[in-house]
Amino acid sequence: MPRAATRPRGRRAAEERDELAPPHVGHGPSSLCAIPIIIHRKRAAQARNPSVKSAYQEVARAWLLLAEQLEWMDGQEEASRPKDT
Numbered sequence: 001m002p003r004a005a006t007r008p009r010g011r012r013a014a015e016e017r018d019e020l021a022p023p024h025v026g027h028g029p030s031s032l033c034a035i036p037i038i039i040h041r042k043r044a045a046q047a048r049n050p051s052v053k054s055a056y057q058e059v060a061r062a063w064l065l066l067a068e069q070l071e072w073m074d075g076q077e078e079a080s081r082p083k084d085t
Contacts, residue, residue: 033067036060 037060044056 031067033063033070037063037067 040060047053
């Protein structure tokens, strides 16, 4: 039997493949940002006008920054919760 192709794992790898990460990778608000990021990256790749391409790339970067900030905020919130013993 031929071996199945190995695929990168994780949310960032999924973004690089222009796919959504599997459900077990993330469920927070930042995972909701993946859809607009993918859409704007695809539209930038399809755009012929350089200024339109640049605009779509800038919007995708802004969504990525928002996702990273939401992840950081989620981490801060988790760290501040009292631990059950």
